[in-house]
Amino acid sequence: MLAAYGTHMALTDNQIERYSRQIIVPGVGGRAQERLLASRLALVAEPADAASALAYLAGAGVGRIVVHPVGDSASYGEIIERLRDLNPEASIRIASDEPSQESYGLMLALIGDARAAETAARIWRAHHPGVQASHIWDIDAAVVARLDTPGCIALLPAPPPCPLCVDVEVLNPPGERAANAGAIAMVAVTEAFKLLAGFAAERTPGAELIEFDGYTCVPRALGRRPNSGGQARCTCETPLP
Numbered sequence: 001m002l003a004a005y006g007t008h009m010a011l012t013d014n015q016i017e018r019y020s021r022q023i024i025v026p027g028v029g030g031r032a033q034e035r036l037l038a039s040r041l042a043l044v045a046e047p048a049d050a051a052s053a054l055a056y057l058a059g060a061g062v063g064r065i066v067v068h069p070v071g072d073s074a075s076y077g078e079i080i081e082r083l084r085d086l087n088p089e090a091s092i093r094i095a096s097d098e099p100s101q102e103s104y105g106l107m108l109a110l111i112g113d114a115r116a117a118e119t120a121a122r123i124w125r126a127h128h129p130g131v132q133a134s135h136i137w138d139i140d141a142a143v144v145a146r147l148d149t150p151g152c153i154a155l156l157p158a159p160p161p162c163p164l165c166v167d168v169e170v171l172n173p174p175g176e177r178a179a180n181a182g183a184i185a186m187v188a189v190t191e192a193f194k195l196l197a198g199f200a201a202e203r204t205p206g207a208e209l210i211e212f213d214g215y216t217c218v219p220r221a222l223g224r225r226p227n228s229g230g231q232a233r234c235t236c237e238t239p240l241p
Contacts, residue, residue: 010034015089019061032197033061037089039196040064040103042139044120045110045185047075049147052182053110053189058083058090060193066102068095068123070115103138108192109163110185112147114173120144121171124163125234141195145188147181148174151212153188157195160224161207164234167225168209180215187217 011030016023019033041062045053050067057065069076073094080092109120123137142156142163154170156162163171178184187210207222227233 011037015061018087018089022060027199028197032199035198036061036193036196037063039105040066041192041196042066042068042095042104042107042123042137043110044068044070044107044116044123046070046112046116047079049110049112049181049185050076051079052186053108054079054083054092055086056186056189057193058087058092061087062090062193062196064091066093066095066104068119070113070119101138105140106192106195107137107139107142107144107163108188109142109144109171110147110188111145111171111174112177112181117171117173120163124171143188143192143195144170145184146170146174147177147184149176149178151178151180151184153184153191153210154222155191155195155208155210156222157207159207160234160236161222162234162236165224165236166207167223178212180212183215184212 011034015033015037016030022028023030023033039062041057041064043050043053043065054065054067067076067080076094080094083090083092107120107123109116111117111120124139124142126137141158142154144154144156144163146152152168152170154163154166154168156166161167208219209222210217210219225233
């Protein structure tokens with residue numbers, strides 16, 4: 001369950017006015033907006049995909065967004081600069097190369113090329129304290145979107161399963177980009193919004209895969225891949241005795 005579910009900050013009058021059209025949407029309300037403002041998100045995406053995702057999430061009031069660049073970081077800085085006027089309250093920055101330890105409520109990964117898949121896998125491998133890495137990221141949940149044909153989105157709100165041990169290969173290098181990749185990415189962004197806002201706070205959501213056939217999508221439950229040979233499947237577990 002996302003840590004953000006139990007974290008709230010009272011809305012100011014200015015915030016109520018800023019987010020009023022969103023607050024009145026059924027299922028959002030003031031409590032969900034408070035959760036969004038207190039939330040932290042790690043975003044992995046190519047610049048073109050990151051631009052749309054950041055505009056939506058920053059405008060919605062996600063409190064802190066850390067962009068883990070895919071390739072050159074310069075273009076991300078330009079995107080972030082353009083968003084400063086959209087919502088001055090949102091904190092958006094590019095992940096530092098300096099050793100660090102941070103906590104995120106959610107990792108949103110939009111897998112459009114092999115570099116994005118590698119970056120998302122590297123972040124998740126180092127998400128447990130004790131891992132021998134210069135960066136330690138404590139992450140509560142993940143939304144991973146495959147933007148290649150036919151396209152799918154893995155919703156992993158309470159690992160395990162996590163992106164490394166789920167029973168579909170969500171972090172493999174992608175193939176040809178899907179014609180509906182932009183639509184898939186925005187569905188993934190919306191699902192990230194819902195998790196951060198705590199839409200599922202009153203129930204324990206299970207892992208789910210949203211599979212696309214053109215613009216039609218069908219959900220199905222996800223589990224962990226079988227464990228063989230007593231070896232750990234991922235950082236979610238230690239090797240079996």
